[in-house]
Structure formats: structure tokens, C-alpha cells
Amino acid sequence: MVKIALETLASCSGCEISILDLHEDLATLLNQADIVYAPVLMDVKEVPDDIDIAIVSGSVRNVENKERLEELREKSKYLIAYGTCACYGGITGMADLYTSEEVTSRTYSDNPSTVSAPLPNEVVPELLSIVHPAADFTRIDGFIPGCPPKEQLTHDILIPLVNDEAPDVPKKSVCADCQREMEHVEFDTIHRRIEGTPEPGKCFLSQGYVCLGSVTLGRCGGLCTEAGIPCHGCGGPSLDVLREPSHDIYNGVIKRIAHLSKMPEKDVEKQLYDIGHVIYGFVIGSTTMEDKQVSLIPQLVKK
Amino acid sequence: MKNIEISPVSRIEGHAKITVQVDDAGNVADAHFHVMEIRGFEKFLEGAAVEEAPRITPRICGICQTAHHLAAAKATDMVFGLEPPETAKKLRELMLMGQYIHSHSLHFYFLGAPDLVMGPDSDPAMRNVVGILKSNPDLAMMAIKTRKIGQEITGAVGGKPISPVTAIPGGQSRGITSEQQAKLLSKAKDAIGLIEQGVEVAKPLFTQYSEAIEALGPVESHFGAITNGGSIEFYDGPAKIIDKSGNQVYEFAAADYLDYVEEKVQPWSYLKFPYLKQIGFPEGNYRVGPLARLNVVDTIPTEKASALYGEYKDQYGIAQNALLYHYARLIELMYAAERAVQLLEDDSITGTDLRQNLSEPLMTQAEAKQSGETKRGVGMIEATRGILIHDYETDAGGFINRANLIVSTGQNNLSMDIGVRETAKQMIHGEEVSEGLKNRLEMIVRAYDPCLSCATHAIDGSSPLAVDIYDSDGQLLKKHLL
Numbered sequence: 001m002v003k004i005a006l007e008t009l010a011s012c013s014g015c016e017i018s019i020l021d022l023h024e025d026l027a028t029l030l031n032q033a034d035i036v037y038a039p040v041l042m043d044v045k046e047v048p049d050d051i052d053i054a055i056v057s058g059s060v061r062n063v064e065n066k067e068r069l070e071e072l073r074e075k076s077k078y079l080i081a082y083g084t085c086a087c088y089g090g091i092t093g094m095a096d097l098y099t100s101e102e103v104t105s106r107t108y109s110d111n112p113s114t115v116s117a118p119l120p121n122e123v124v125p126e127l128l129s130i131v132h133p134a135a136d137f138t139r140i141d142g143f144i145p146g147c148p149p150k151e152q153l154t155h156d157i158l159i160p161l162v163n164d165e166a167p168d169v170p171k172k173s174v175c176a177d178c179q180r181e182m183e184h185v186e187f188d189t190i191h192r193r194i195e196g197t198p199e200p201g202k203c204f205l206s207q208g209y210v211c212l213g214s215v216t217l218g219r220c221g222g223l224c225t226e227a228g229i230p231c232h233g234c235g236g237p238s239l240d241v242l243r244e245p246s247h248d249i250y251n252g253v254i255k256r257i258a259h260l261s262k263m264p265e266k267d268v269e270k271q272l273y274d275i276g277h278v279i280y281g282f283v284i285g286s287t288t289m290e291d292k293q294v295s296l297i298p299q300l301v302k303k
Numbered sequence: 304m305k306n307i308e309i310s311p312v313s314r315i316e317g318h319a320k321i322t323v324q325v326d327d328a329g330n331v332a333d334a335h336f337h338v339m340e341i342r343g344f345e346k347f348l349e350g351a352a353v354e355e356a357p358r359i360t361p362r363i364c365g366i367c368q369t370a371h372h373l374a375a376a377k378a379t380d381m382v383f384g385l386e387p388p389e390t391a392k393k394l395r396e397l398m399l400m401g402q403y404i405h406s407h408s409l410h411f412y413f414l415g416a417p418d419l420v421m422g423p424d425s426d427p428a429m430r431n432v433v434g435i436l437k438s439n440p441d442l443a444m445m446a447i448k449t450r451k452i453g454q455e456i457t458g459a460v461g462g463k464p465i466s467p468v469t470a471i472p473g474g475q476s477r478g479i480t481s482e483q484q485a486k487l488l489s490k491a492k493d494a495i496g497l498i499e500q501g502v503e504v505a506k507p508l509f510t511q512y513s514e515a516i517e518a519l520g521p522v523e524s525h526f527g528a529i530t531n532g533g534s535i536e537f538y539d540g541p542a543k544i545i546d547k548s549g550n551q552v553y554e555f556a557a558a559d560y561l562d563y564v565e566e567k568v569q570p571w572s573y574l575k576f577p578y579l580k581q582i583g584f585p586e587g588n589y590r591v592g593p594l595a596r597l598n599v600v601d602t603i604p605t606e607k608a609s610a611l612y613g614e615y616k617d618q619y620g621i622a623q624n625a626l627l628y629h630y631a632r633l634i635e636l637m638y639a640a641e642r643a644v645q646l647l648e649d650d651s652i653t654g655t656d657l658r659q660n661l662s663e664p665l666m667t668q669a670e671a672k673q674s675g676e677t678k679r680g681v682g683m684i685e686a687t688r689g690i691l692i693h694d695y696e697t698d699a700g701g702f703i704n705r706a707n708l709i710v711s712t713g714q715n716n717l718s719m720d721i722g723v724r725e726t727a728k729q730m731i732h733g734e735e736v737s738e739g740l741k742n743r744l745e746m747i748v749r750a751y752d753p754c755l756s757c758a759t760h761a762i763d764g765s766s767p768l769a770v771d772i773y774d775s776d777g778q779l780l781k782k783h784l785l
Contacts (some may be wrong), residue, residue, distance in 0.1 A: 229469065
């Protein structure tokens with residue numbers, strides 16, 4: 001039997017829920033594999049030595065996250081960074097928009113419902129100065145981005161892996177799955193996502209809304225755009241963005257809007273707003289994205 | 304002085320530690336429940352266009368994401384002064400019922416029940432859902448099917464089962480079709496049948512473990528919950544606070560929470576300790592969540608849940624025992640499925656009037672800065688684990704200046720801490736501490752279904768559950784691996 005371990009670092013536990021969302025297939029999986037360690041589900045407290053597949057979710061936010069990640073690496077043959085936090089820092093990476101001191105001060109002293117007090121400093125582990133994806137500290141054998149990875153994807157990846165087969169995963173962007181129609185329209189205003197009512201069936205970018213579908217890895221089936229909501233990029237950068245040193249999420253979106261609207265790129269750039277949360281929300285903690293020639297992340301991040 | 308450490312507490316969401324200090328005579332001097340991380344949502348929401356908050360905050364917690372999504376959406380409704388149309392409100396409530404069915408069945412069957420079904424002293428390797436799958440596959444499949452229906456409802460209404468997206472300022476981005484309505488209605492009815500079977504399995508356990516219910520996690524507190532004229536209510540309404548005897552102490556609307564709730568920072572935990580401001584700390588301790596809700600409300604307006612509630616009420620009255628959270632959770636699970644059926648039997652659920660739009664264009668960031676004005680929105684909801692409050696102050700253009708979050712689990716933090724300490728004092732004498740006894744301390748924490756990811760705040764990297772015993776010089780005497 002293949003031995004699987006699940007470990008959660010700094011995260012929301014949504015990745016573990018997405019594995020439970022295999023539902024009945026969970027029973028099938030458990031016929032082929034033993035979950036030997038998973039604190040969220042079971043009481044085995046010691047990480048076993050001979051793990052075949054370790055699935056780590058969440059980002060590395062404090063010293064203990066880092067130690068645990070390194071212990072898992074040592075004890076497992078195949079280590080998977082599961083979910084956008086483990087792959088790119090995820091939404092937790094937005095904390096890098098502020099310093100650690102600003103984060104703790106807002107929570108424990110400069111807060112309207114909190115009686116001002118010293119920071120927690122007994123027993124609790126020290127924060128790292130920035131948020132890290134797992135690969136900053138150790139070798140990762142497989143990356144499965146997604147916030148969280150969709151249950152079908154989990155199924156399509158985990159079942160072959162357990163059977164020692166290479167999973168066949170889609171490599172297209174969200175746009176490839178989105179049913180909305182992209183068209184050239186002349187407009188000169190970028191809308192906030194709350195303004196107006198987006199026309200159903202028509203591409204959000206073609207209507208002047210910031211949608212990250214064209215620059216985001218699309219293993220979600222375009223669920224958000226189908227639900228009437230522009231893509232927020234939770235699946236992490238598309239393969240195009242990852243492969244091209246000069247291709248960044250920010251400039252990719254600008255180019256696409258300019259192309260569809262005939263607005264000069266400079267004008268698009270002027271109108272983009274809240275770039276930290278809207279454009280880079282899921283990848284701020286990623287050095288891969290920060291190192292892009294045209295990335296704005298270095299300007300946004302306070303180290 | 305010896306220090307016993309239990310880390311991580313398992314079968315909970317997020318990571319925590321329990322420490323017990325034993326004096327030289329072998330008696331417990333002190334004990335604490337520690338929450339080990341902070342992620343900082345309150346800070347990094349600053350600067351965000353507030354309409355993004357319903358998309359960012361579900362990532363506070365992957366288990367009660369819908370509650371964060373909706374609390375955030377309600378706060379943005381208020382920031383922009385937009386009232387969602389009736390259909391949108393019903394859809395949001397239905398989405399929340401999906402959340403309850405998923406989260407309550409996850410907690411009861413997957414995380415909590417193994418202690419009762421397999422026994423608190425059973426083999427730790429089998430005391431989990433995998434063990435139940437192997438020893439009682441029918442029960443496990445029933446649990447899986449129940450939770451699946453919750454996720455299907457959330458997915459259909461919210462766009463995705465985890466981190467839904469459809470609640471937007473002023474309403475919903477998408478409705479459901481009559482085909483979806485029929486399909487979901489049939490599933491919600493199936494859920495009622497599955498939950499009835501679950502209740503049959505669970506009820507005898509509360510009789511079997513009546514001694515543990517009395518002994519584990521003793522604490523008496525105030526209770527807080529949203530109610531709608533005394534009836535159970537998850538989506539909207541004022542919060543009511545009762546004392547330990549059941550008398551009403553306060554009732555307040557979301558926007559006024561700062562007059563009633565204050566939070567204390569303790570050096571040993573990243574999770575703060577909320578309490579009733581006017582009563583003070585620690586006397587103003589209050590609990591939230593299933594046990595609190597069933598104490599606060601007078602009625603549950605659906606047939607089967609109401610019958611279960613009557614029986615429970617006759618037996619326990621204003622219940623104080625932490626393990627009864629499990630019982631209360633099952634009754635609410637039934638209510639959620641029945642309420643989902645009610646909402647789906649109402650044809651207005653397929654209505655197409657789904658959102659109110661802004662009547663005026665938004666200020667640009669420059670204009671907003673110049674005006675110097677601010678806006679505020681507070682969204683309050685009953686998350687599965689209790690009252691959840693999202694409070695955003697924005698500039699005139701709707702960019703967040705300050706965010707404050709009172710998360711459900713925080714409000715139970717003091718009671719978990721007291722419960723662990725008092726139980727340790729009663730049960731631990733001397734150096735030898737059995738695995739089963741340590742598991743009992745964890746069972747107290749588990750009963751509250753703490754969501755430590757939610758603690759905004761929360762999660763350490765965790766080390767294996769080891770109990771280290773040190774002497775007074777800090778020398779390691781003994782290491783128990785559990």
C-alpha cells in the first residue's frame with residue numbers, strides 16, 4: 001500500500017477539504033493507499049519515516065512551518081506542494097504588502113475591539129519576516145496550484161500517482177474553459193468590479209472589467225466567470241506567464257485589455273486600481289513572480 | 304515543576320497545543336490552550352477595494368468559507384447602502400444551509416464522533432474517519448453522502464463548493480434555474496433521511512457517555528447567538544446575549560458590537576480572548592456556536608429539528624457541558640437540511656431580480672482622498688461555529704482603511720482554556736498520563752469544533768503530539784510519544 005501524509009502549514013485548510021471532496025472516491029483511494037499521517041483527520045502525532053507521497057498545503061509563515069516542511073521532505077519520497085499557498089504563497093502572501101510588525105500591531109494593539117497589550121510571546125512560534133511558498137526552502141517534486149485544487153483535478157492526479165502512473169493534467173488558461181465571448185469593443189474606462197451589471201455571456205475584459213482568466217492556469221473549468229464573477233487568479237499564473245521571463249500577470253492583463261479596447265496601454269495602466277489585491281493577490285509571496293522583469297511586486301512588498 | 308505538552312491537538316482545523324504544568328507534588332498548577340499562528344487578514348485587507356473582501360475572506364477558512372463570504376458581502380451591502388432583493392437573500396441563506404450541512408457533518412462524523420463511536424481510549428491509529436470507514440463502512444458512507452449534499456448546494460448557489468463567489472455588494476451575481484431547484488430539493492430531502500439515520504446512531508452515545516459529558520471541560524458562561532424573534536436564525540438578525548441561567552442580558556445590532564464585545568490579548572496564544580465588555584474579563588466570558596444557539600433561542604421552526612430540540616431541552620435545559628456541543632450540532636444539522644428544503648420549495652428562489660446596483664458612480668481614489676470622508680459596513684452572521692463579525696471602514700471611494708474581524712472560535716477561546724485547565728486539575732495526578740487521558744483533554748477542545756485557521760490568526764507548523772516532562776531545572780525527564 002502507498003503511504004500518504006497530509007500536512008497543513010499556514011493556510012485555511014481548504015486544500016484538505018478539497019481532498020475530502022473526493023467524497024465516495026475517498027473510499028476507493030483508501031483501498032489503494034494508507035493515510036499514515038494527517039493531523040486534521042487523525043491522531044497519529046509522529047511523522048512516520050517512510051512516506052511515499054507527502055502532500056503539503058499552506059505557505060511558510062513561521063519558524064515551525066519551516067521545520068515541519070523540512071521534516072516532511074526528509075521522510076518522504078515524493079513531496080507535493082498542493083494548492084496555491086504552497087506553490088506561490090497564496091492569499092496569505094498579501095501580508096507581504098505590510099511588515100510583520102504592522103500585521104501584529106494591527107491585530108494586538110491598534111485595533112478597535114482590543115485592549116492594547118503586548119504581543120503574544122510565550123510558547124507561540126516566531127513569524128518569518130515574509131511569507132514563503134514551500135519551494136523556497138526545499139525540493140518539491142510536484143506542484144498542484146489551485147485555491148483549492150478542484151476535486152476532479154485531485155481525483156485525476158492522486159489516483160494515478162497512487163498507482164505509480166503519470167497524471168495527465170490540463171495546461172490551458174482559464175480563458176480556454178470560459179464560455180463567455182471575447183470581442184473587440186472600443187471603450188476607455190476600466191470599471192471597478194462593483195460598478196454596473198456585467199452583460200451575461202460576454203467576456204469581462206471586453207466590458208472593461210479586470211479579469212485574470214487569460215493569465216491564470218485554468219484547471220477550475222472557469223467556475224467563477226460562469227457564476228458571473230471575473231477571475232481573481234486563484235489558480236496561479238498560466239504556463240505562458242511562468243515560461244516567459246518578460247511575461248507577467250500585470251503586463252499580460254494590460255496588453256489584453258489594450259488589445260480588446262484599443263485603449264493605449266498607458267491609459268489602461270493609469271486606470272488599474274488596487275494592484276496588490278486585484279492583480280497579484282495570490283502570488284505576492286512568490287519569488288518566481290517577483291523576479292519577472294516587469295513585475296510590480298518588488299514595489300508593493302514591504303520587507 | 305514539570306511541563307506536559309500536547310502538540311498538535313489533532314482532528315481540529317488548524318494547529319494548537321495544550322500545555323499542563325504539574326507541581327512537585329504531582330498536582331496541576333496551571334494549563335493552557337495555545338493557538339500558534341497569525342496570518343494577518345485584518346492588516347492585509349487594508350487598501351483593498353472593499354468589493355474584493357467577499358472573495359478574499361473565504362480564504363480565512365476553507366471549512367466555513369461561506370460564512371466569511373456572506374459576512375463580508377453583508378458588510379459591503381452596508382458600505383454601499385445597497386439592499387439585496389428578496390431572492391438574493393434567500394439564495395444567500397440557502398448557500399449558508401449548504402455550509403452548515405457540510406461543516407456540521409464534517410465535524411460530527413469525521414472529527415468528533417470517532418472519540419465516541421470508537422471510544423476515547425481506543426487505538427489512536429483507528430480513532431478517525433479512516434478507522435470508521437474500515438470498521439463501519441455504512442456509517443462512513445452515510446457521513447460522506449450527507450456532507451456531499453452540503454457541498455453540492457453551496458457549489459450550485461455559490462459557484463464553487465469551497466470559497467464561493469456569487470454574493471456581491473447588493474445581492475447575488477447569479478441565480479438558480481428551476482432545473483437546479485428541483486435537483487437540489489431532491490438532494491436536500493435525501494439529506495434529511497441521512498441525518499435521521501445519523502441521529503439514530505448518535506443519540507445512544509450521549510447516554511453512554513453521560514459521565515464524560517459531566518466531567519470534561521467544565522465551565523459556566525454567558526451565551527451569544529443571532530435570533531429572529533426568539534427563533535433560530537443563521538443569516539440575519541440581532542445578537543442576543545443571555546447569562547448562565549438563560550436570562551437576556553443584551554441584544555445588539557451588528558453595527559453596535561463594539562459597545563458589547565472587547566478582546567483581550569494573552570501572551571500564550573495568537574488567538575485573542577473576546578468577552579462582554581460591560582461585564583469585564585474574565586467574568587464576561589461568553590460562548591457561541593451550536594450549544595449557545597440552542598440555549599439562546601426559544602424555538603426551531605422546522606418539524607424534525609423542533610422535535611429533537613424539545614427532547615434535548617427537556618433533558619438538559621440551559622446546557623453548559625462542552626460535549627453537548629456535539630448533540631446541539633446534530634440538531635442544527637437537521638434544521639439546516641429542513642430549512643434548505645423550505646427555501647427550495649419556495650418558487651421565488653428562482654427569481655431573476657438578484658441585485659441592487661450603485662445609483663451613482665464611485666469616487667476615484669484621488670477624489671476620495673480629497674473628500675476625507677469614510678464609510679463603514681458591519682456584517683454579522685451565524686457561522687457554523689458561532690457569531691462572526693466583519694467590520695470594514697473604507698474611504699469615500701470604498702477602499703478599506705481598517706478591517707476588524709471577530710471570528711467565531713475566538714469567542715470560545717476562554718472557555719476552551721478554562722475547560723482544559725479545570726479538567727487537567729481534576730484528572731492529572733503525578734507524572735504518568737495515559738494516552739486516553741490526553742485524548743480527553745483534546746476532546747474538550749474538539750467539542751467546540753475550533754476553526755483555528757479562522758483565528759485569522761492560527762496554526763503553527765506543529766510538532767508530533769509528544770508529552771515532554773521536564774524537571775524544575777528544565778532538564779528533559781521523559782518523552783511520551785503518543
